[in-house]
Amino acid sequence: MAPADKVPVTVLTGFLGAGKTTLLNHILTEQHGMKIAVIENEFGEIGIDDALVLDAEEEIFEMNNGCICCTVRGDLIRILGNLMKRRDRFDQIVIETTGLADPAPVAQTFFMDDEISSQLRLDAIVTVVDAKHLVQHLDDHKPEGVENEAVEQLAFADRVLLNKVDLAADENELIEVERRIREINAIAPIVRTSHGKVDLDRILDVGAFDLDRVLADDPEFLDPDAEHQHDLSVTSVGIDADGELDVGKLNEWLGWLLRERGVDIFRSKGILSVAGWDDRYVFQGVHMLIDGRTDRPWGPGEPRTNKLVFIGRNLDRDELEQSFRACLVA
Amino acid sequence: MSRRVIGEPTWRIDLADYVAALDVAPHGELLVAGSLSGDAALIDTDDGRVVAKLADHRFGVLSAAWTPDGGAVAVGGHDGVVHLYGPSGGCFASHELGGWVADLAWSPDGSTLAAAVGKTLVLIQRANGCPHRFDPVASTITAVAWAVNGKRVGVTAYGGVTWFDPDAVPATEAVRTYPWKGSLLSLVMSPTGKWACGGAQDASVHLWKLWSGDDLAMSGYPAKLEHLAFRDDGRWMASACLGEITVWDFGGKGPAGSRPAAGEEHARHISSLDWEPDGERLLTGAADGRMILWPSPRKQGQQLTPLDVCETGGELAHVAWLPDRSGCVSARADGAIEHRDITAHRT
Known part of the structure; x- marks a missing residue:
């Protein structure tokens, strides 16, 4: 299947309270004419007639090839496999991860499973952060050997959605937050929003895993x-x-x-x-x-x-x- | 002049979407089928007539299985529900089990249904339907199978095969684990009772000798293995990987060190394997729309040539022989279920 014919998959990550659910509601209710399937870790408050919302089990396992990085999400292999068998194809799939989840196994699933990679393309990892509380999360002191999930989620991002900008004290505070994001991830475009209201063209089907488009951005x-x-x-x-x-x-x-x-x-x-x-x-x-x-x-x-x-x-x-x-x- | 072995369709019926589960009753008169749209039906194999429309499963049917006596059929879905029906389609029990019902298997005596529900094996008695839950295994169960003597139920998941004793109820613990550091996707038992075989995500087939637990792996496949099937006499086991079948010789001491027979005529991944009941021919169906009839290997390492190749006109999800070997049914990604006659093949 040619890359352009593959269904784009957006991975939505971010801390609890950053506004992922609000953003998902916005994605599902916006009049975009697209058929979207959402895969989330638990059934949430979202209930939209036209959208398919499936729950996943966040089941991470290692591939048996001795490589500690090759962890994948077994639940996604099964859910996405069934989703792609349906006669009605989806225009877009969004995978929501929990606030503490490591995005790597989700992304690696698209490299490691032939059935998935032949029909779907990982479009972008979108990390939602809270303009008011991000710095606090970044500065959290973790015990030795414990990862700071907020830092890792930014490091993996192809797009950073800087949400709740209306809660920032002033422009200087936002500039400082953006500077802190840039220190970790110098390449992901930062999109400012309030209440998750973002032009969906900025986060869906953006081709962030397409190098030409990354450089053009x-x-x-x-x-x-x-x-x-x-x-x-x-x-x-x-x-x-x-x-x-x-x-x-x-x-x-x-x-x-x-x-x-x-x-x-x-x-x-x-x-x-x-x-x-x-x-x-x-x-x-x-x-x-x-x-x-x-x-x-x-x-x-x-x-x-x-x-x-x-x-x-x-x-x-x-x-x-x-x-x-x-x-x-x- | 070449002679067709697989005939033209004699009947066709359509479900709403990809046929995710299909099982022909052992007596051959009925089949059960369900789609990812959630609809399910009992269908007369003679003429394709819907004998009974079964209950819908929200988000899709995932599994279906007849009892060995053909007196009951179970259907499970993404909604976590299993319904049990009699042969005329009357529902005599329903169970909300609380997780995807990925696989179903009846005990050899037909008394007990094993259901793979998330990480938990659930047993349901046909006569009195109080489900018994065993302790969850470490990961989501992908397949369930009974030992041929009915004394053990095995489940595969990431991490290996876990065995439970159905006679130990109300105990909930596993009795044995055959660990394997990898994700297993399928489980079949050899009809001889000597082997358990699992196909793996990491492109290998793993075998365990029953019940010593001695194991071996057959690797070198190009992709994951979801479909395995033993010939009824247990001599050969077919595995499907992408468009190729590989058939291992389980005669004597087993396939260790042997070369498999192989056949490659499908252009896309094989979705279904079924051996001729008490016979020697193997039927495969694939996403390329082809249904292919293969001969049994005569020797190890043989390159197999199809007996017939049938273009069905749509991506195939299932193929299955009718028990009297007079024909087969195929089910497609677009929901079409068709019957074709298969004539005897003379060499």
């Missing part, structure tokens, strides 16, 4: 000079390097990267120029799982450059950049 995200460097454990690192890559060295580097750093790299995206290849190589990753392909030929006169971005924990910017540059053809 914010071509500056990879500019290293534009990055904020702070002493944070979860940050974004961009690499922008002209030239062509030695395919052997690149494979070796990617293998090393995913093996050694895969646990800490939440998201990765890139467009690469490989020596001897007429087409661009593009990839998207969640932890150790990478989905890569050649997409289109380099244009005449188009500079052959490499653009990559990593969002993760304890990333060593210099190590990443130097090891990547070592793959360039001299």
Whole structure:
């Protein structure tokens, strides 16, 4: 099935109280003419005639391949499998995760199960945050070894919905909240809203797992000079390097990267120029799982450059950049 | 001149959506079918007439099973409800079990229904319908099967096969677990009673010797395995992965170290496997709309050639032989259920 024919799936994540349910109600009641299926962890207050709302069990399991990152959601494989068998196809599927859920197993399900990946495409991970309380959640001190879920949910996001902006004291407070979001995730566009009322084009079927559209949205995200460097454990690192890559060295580097750093790299995206290849190589990753392909030929006169971005924990910017540059053809 | 083995449709009836469950009664006169739209019916296999329209299941039917004597049929759905019907379609018991009813299986003597409900195995007596719940297993149950002697019920889930003793009720504990670090999607017992086999999410078939628990895995498949089926004599077990069937020899000491027979004629994933009752031919149906009749392997490692390929005109969800081997029924993703004659094949 061609990517354009696959049904887009939006993963909705965010802390309890951030406004996910209000947003879902907005998505379901808006006059958009789309047929939407919602999968949530519990039956909530939502009851709309035209929409199918199914409950999931949040069942996470590891794939038996020795890779600790390859956890998937078994319940989603079953629910989505049945959903796609129905004669009436849905235009859009929204998966709501609980406030404390790790988005990685949801996203990885779309890489690890053939039945799912052949019919559905992960469109975007949308993280809803509360403008008034986000900073407090980010600054929560967690015991050693316990993840700060608010930080991780931002790190995974393709879109950040900054909700309840009407409750912020002033514009300066919002700017500060956005700065804190950017420190963790430098590439996800931030959409401001109140009461979850957002133009649905901004969050549904946005193609955030489509690299061309990511770059079209914010071509500056990879500019290293534009990055904020702070002493944070979860940050974004961009690499922008002209030239062509030695395919052997690149494979070796990617293998090393995913093996050694895969646990800490939440998201990765890139467009690469490989020596001897007429087409661009593009990839998207969640932890150790990478989905890569050649997409289109380099244009005449188009500079052959490499653009990559990593969002993760304890990333060593210099190590990443130097090891990547070592793959360039001299 | 080639001769068709699978005939043209003799009747057709339509359910509202993807036929998610279909089971032909052991006496062959009726079948039960239910769709993801939630409608279900008892259908006369002679002419396709609806004998009884059964209760709807909100969000879809997921499972259906006849008793071995054909005297009762159970239907379960996404709504967490199981209805029990007599052969004329009269509902004699209904149970709200509180979770998806992913799979149903009757005990060999037909007295007890095993239902996979979320993480819990529930047993329901046909005569007196007070459900008995065993302790939940670690993950959602994907399949349930009875040992051939009826002394154990096995359930598969992520983490392995868990066995329960139906005679130990009211005890709720599992009696045995065969662990497997992976997600199991299907469970079949060899008719010889010697083996339990599970298909796995991680592209392997896992086998356990009953009851030593010695196990082995057959890997190298390209994708997950949801469909396994033993020939009635227990000699061969077919597995379907994407568009290919792989048939393992369970004669002698079992398939360890053997090469399977294989056949690849489907262009899309196989959705259903059914061996000829007391016979040697295998029927497969797939998303490419093809129903294919295969011969049994004569030896290990054999490349199988179809006896007949039938284009049904729509994505297939189920294929099933009629018990007298005179024909088969197929059910499609668009809800169509059709009957075709199958003539004897002479080589």
